[in-house]
Structure formats: C-alpha cells, structure tokens
Amino acid sequence: MRYEPIPSDLFIHNRDKFRRHLKPGGLAVFNANDIMPTNADGTMGFKQQSDLFYLCGIDQEETILLIFPDAKEAKHREILFLRETNEHIAIWEGHKLTKEEARQLSGIQTVYWTHxxxxxxxxxxxxxxxxxxxTNEHLRNSSEVQTRDDRFIRYCKEKYPLHKYERLQPIMHRLRAVKSVWEVEQIQKAIDITAKGFRRLLGFVRPGVWEYEVEAELIHEFIRNRSNGFAYTPIIASGVNACVLHYIENNRxxxxxxxxxxxxxxxxxxxNADLTRVLPVSGKFTQRQKAIYNAVYRVMLEAKAMLVTGNNWIDYxxxxxxxxxSELIGLGLLDKHEVARQDPDNPLYKKYFMHGTSHHLGLDVHDYGxxxxxxxxxxxxxxxxGIYIPEEGIGIRLENDILITENGNIDLMAHIPILAEEIEDLMNSR
Known part of the structure; x- marks a missing residue:
C-alpha cells in the first residue's frame, strides 16, 4: 500500500459499533473482492470490498472477516483469514501480510490462513x-458480475439450509453513513491531494491543451502524494462535452x-474525495460564462447552508x-410564469439541472446512507x-465536500480556489 498505516483504533471502534447491531447468536461473514480478469492472463487492479476494509483495514485479496460475539471460545469472537504466502508468490507478486502484520493493522488477534x-x-x-x-444493496448498483459474497451466500444456503439468514447491508448503511474522526482524517488527506492536483492545472490549462494531457497532470500529482490514483474515472470535459454528465473519453x-x-x-x-471545478481555457470567463458560473456558485452556497443536523434528503x-x-429565471433560461404553472412532479429546472445536489462520500464515492x-x-x-446548456456549449458544475457537525457544517474543500475571479487571477499569474 502507498498510504501511511491507519491507526487500528479506527477498525476496533467500527467493530465495536457493528457488534451492537447483531441479534443474539448472530455470526457475520465478510469476503474480500475478487481480482477481476480481463483477457488472456490479464487482471484489473485489486480494490478491496469496502465493508471488509471498514471493519478490519486489511487491503489484500482473499481475506475473510468473521465476527461472532457469542462464540463459546473468546478467541473466535472475531477472526481474520489471510491468504497464505510462499516463495513462489513472493517472487511473482511480492510481499503478502504476515499474521502479525495483520494483527497490528486490524487489532484482531485471531488470524488464520484463508484455506x-x-x-x-x-x-x-x-x-x-x-x-x-x-451483498451489494446500493441503489445505483447494476452489476451483473458474481462476487465472492454472492458465491458464499449460495454455499451457505446449500450447506446450512436450516439456519436463519440476515442481511448485513442495513447495518452497514446505517454505520458507514456517519464518519468517525479517523475516517474524516483520511477523507481530508484525499481532499488535500486533490487540491494539489487542481492547483497544478491552474498554470497548465490553456488553448491547445488536450483533455488527456490534463488527466496526465492530475495522475502524476496524485500518485506522487501517496494516492492510489483517481477516486473515480475522471471527467475532463471541454466545450459542449461539459454538458455530458458522465463524459470520460477525455480526448478533445x-x-x-x-x-x-x-x-x-x-x-x-x-x-475518496469528490471535486468539481470549471476553468476558462483562455484564462478569463466570458460575461455569459461568468454569469452562469456565479449563479451555480450562489446555489451551492445556499445548498451548503442546508446541510445541517436535522434536515432531510427529500426536503433538502x-x-x-x-x-x-430562481437562478435560471434570472439567466433567462426559464420563464417565471411557466414555472408558476409547472407540474410539481416534473419541475422545469430539471432541463438544465437534471441530477441530485448531494450524495454521501467515504469509502465509496457514492457512499452508503x-x-x-x-x-x-x-x-x-x-x-x-450545476447548469448545463448544450445549445450554448456551456456546462458549469461546482462541487465541494461537506462535513456535518453538531454546530453547522465544515467545508472540507474551503482551501481549494472556487471564486471565478480567483480562478482567473491564479491562471494568469503563472
């Protein structure tokens, strides 16, 4: 792993919270993700199953976590299973965790080999x-790939048909939605690395640059600061491409x-961090671009003020x-009289702002909650x-990551330039 070790206190704390949600006699099992194949003998990079990582901090394939608070023997109340290494694996793949290393990372004392x-x-x-x-119960999940957890569910139901089965995801969605101090520290580190990448671009973007060159500048800055890389496939969208919400070709x-x-x-x-900014390629926004930019910024400020304890997703x-x-009417994109007569279930603003304003952020970019x-x-x-106007070739979205506290909220990205004038000044001062 590139990142600095996380204190095992985080994972001990998470397991303590988790145990309280199990029924008496409950035994929970979490499996690592598979290493996904490509073609021939190729594989994708390994990405740990986020629930398992949340509870034990082990970032290695073929890991299994078992939590059984009512086990008769105390040593079996939490067990970690690791892939056993050998000389061949060490030569071809490199170092794998020892049992002692896993104990230090996770705080779990009972460690066996996965076999x-x-x-x-x-x-x-x-x-x-x-x-x-x-299993994956995320609303946005549409994967047809069978996971290790899927195979384990089938194995258990065939081998132990008379047991009572419970879903882990309702528990995990509740726990992972609220971040501990240790988790916020990791998110802030991802944000600070993101800030370095963005500032690198302020002196790089200019007419003639290709979107993929911008991507290259970012990945260089991210990896040199101990990041695993992009939190998600980067969207680097110039001109009308900025109106495509999930544009990822980055080839213009x-x-x-x-x-x-x-x-x-x-x-x-x-x-993960999650940032969106908009730069004027020429170093200065046109009057129209700046008007739209500032409208989006004002919406962002008002939305941010609503991210407070006690509010709820639907009303927000x-x-x-x-x-x-109101902002779209001011820009001349909507007519106030038509807005007054609109179908409330199909508001007119969605023509120009068709996505949600916020999502949970954490171990997954679209995190649980x-x-x-x-x-x-x-x-x-x-x-x-965001506001997207394909006929004008303008797409503006601004995004910061916000921590809710007992006394309001904290903008974790407040140190990243966002004002239109500040962006212009920084682009023209290098």
Whole structure:
C-alpha cells in the first residue's frame, strides 16, 4: 500500500459499533473482492470490498472477516483469514501480510490462513442462530458480475439450509453513513491531494491543451502524494462535452473560449474525495460564462447552508430546486410564469439541472446512507449543483465536500480556489 498505516483504533471502534447491531447468536461473514480478469492472463487492479476494509483495514485479496460475539471460545469472537504466502508468490507478486502484520493493522488477534476457513467456519456455524451475509444493496448498483459474497451466500444456503439468514447491508448503511474522526482524517488527506492536483492545472490549462494531457497532470500529482490514483474515472470535459454528465473519453482539444469542467479527485487509503471545478481555457470567463458560473456558485452556497443536523434528503433537494429555479429565471433560461404553472412532479429546472445536489462520500464515492434518515453529525456529503446548456456549449458544475457537525457544517474543500475571479487571477499569474 502507498498510504501511511491507519491507526487500528479506527477498525476496533467500527467493530465495536457493528457488534451492537447483531441479534443474539448472530455470526457475520465478510469476503474480500475478487481480482477481476480481463483477457488472456490479464487482471484489473485489486480494490478491496469496502465493508471488509471498514471493519478490519486489511487491503489484500482473499481475506475473510468473521465476527461472532457469542462464540463459546473468546478467541473466535472475531477472526481474520489471510491468504497464505510462499516463495513462489513472493517472487511473482511480492510481499503478502504476515499474521502479525495483520494483527497490528486490524487489532484482531485471531488470524488464520484463508484455506483454513471452511473447517473453522463449519465448527462455529452450529453455535450460531443467525448467519449475517453480505451483498451489494446500493441503489445505483447494476452489476451483473458474481462476487465472492454472492458465491458464499449460495454455499451457505446449500450447506446450512436450516439456519436463519440476515442481511448485513442495513447495518452497514446505517454505520458507514456517519464518519468517525479517523475516517474524516483520511477523507481530508484525499481532499488535500486533490487540491494539489487542481492547483497544478491552474498554470497548465490553456488553448491547445488536450483533455488527456490534463488527466496526465492530475495522475502524476496524485500518485506522487501517496494516492492510489483517481477516486473515480475522471471527467475532463471541454466545450459542449461539459454538458455530458458522465463524459470520460477525455480526448478533445481545448479551444480558446471554452470552459473546461473538471470532475476529478484522488483516493487515499481507500477513502475518496469528490471535486468539481470549471476553468476558462483562455484564462478569463466570458460575461455569459461568468454569469452562469456565479449563479451555480450562489446555489451551492445556499445548498451548503442546508446541510445541517436535522434536515432531510427529500426536503433538502426540494429547497435546492427552488433556489435553482430562481437562478435560471434570472439567466433567462426559464420563464417565471411557466414555472408558476409547472407540474410539481416534473419541475422545469430539471432541463438544465437534471441530477441530485448531494450524495454521501467515504469509502465509496457514492457512499452508503439512506435518503430517509435525517442528517446527523459525522455525515459527509458532496454539494454539487450545476447548469448545463448544450445549445450554448456551456456546462458549469461546482462541487465541494461537506462535513456535518453538531454546530453547522465544515467545508472540507474551503482551501481549494472556487471564486471565478480567483480562478482567473491564479491562471494568469503563472
């Protein structure tokens, strides 16, 4: 791993919270992600299953975590299973965690090799009343790929058909929505690396630069600061490409007069930042571009002020929509009389602002959290309004990451330039 070790206190704390949600006799199992194949003998880079990492901090393939608070033997109340290494693996793949290293990272004292799991699990499962199993219940998930957790669910139900089965995801969605101090520290590190990458671009972007060259500048800065790389596939969209919400080709040349939308961020220690900024390729916004930019910025300020304890997702987005309506009327994009007659279930502002304003952020970019839970201290949200006008070739989105506290909120990206005039000054001072 590139990142500095995280204190095991984080994972001990997370497991302590998790145990309280299990029914008496509950046994929970978490599996690492697979290493996904490409073609021939190729593979994708390994990305740890985020629930497992949240609970033990182990960033290695073929890891299994077992939590069983009511196990008869104390040593079996939390168990970590690791891939056993050998000389061949060490030569071809490099170092794998030793048992002692895993104990130090996770705070779990009982560590076995993964190939021992079946026998040990079979010896514990009949002490359990409930088996808690994991699967991906994220609303945005549309994957058709079978995971190790999917295979394990099938294995358990075939081998232990009379046990009672429970879902882990409702617990994880509740726990992971609220971040601890240690988690916020990792998110802030990802944000600070992202800030360095963005500032690097202020002296680089100019007419004639290609979008992929901008991407190259960012990945250089991210990796040299211990990041694993991009938190998500970067969106580097100039001209009308900025109106495509998930544009990822990054293959167009930037021209004078364009705006360049950058939805880019770093990952650090599996925690993610999420930033969006817009640069004038020529170093100065046109009057129209600046008017739209400032309108989006005003919406962002009002939306950010609503990210407070006690508010809720549904009311929040309704209120942001009203603010956006007012700005779009001011820009001449909507007519106030038509807005007054609009279908409330299909508001007119969605023609120019068609996505949500905020999502949870953490170990996953679109992190866990229910839209029906009120906002609580420790939640981290993005705040990302935008206006997209394809017929004018202008797309403006601004995004910061916001921590909710008991006394308002903290903008974790407050140190990253965002004012239009500041952006222009920095681009023209290098």
């Amino acid at each position: 021992q799991f079946a026998n040990i699990f079979n010896g514990l499962v009949f002490e359990a009343e409930y088996l808690y199993l994991n 040349q930037c021209h004078a007069g364009d705006v360049l939308l950058l939805d880019v961020a770093a990952q650090y220690a599996n925690y 987005h309704k209120e942001v929509g009203k603010v956006m309506e 229910s839209r029906y839970h009120v906002f609580e201290p420790g939640m981290v949200f993005t705040c990302e309004p």
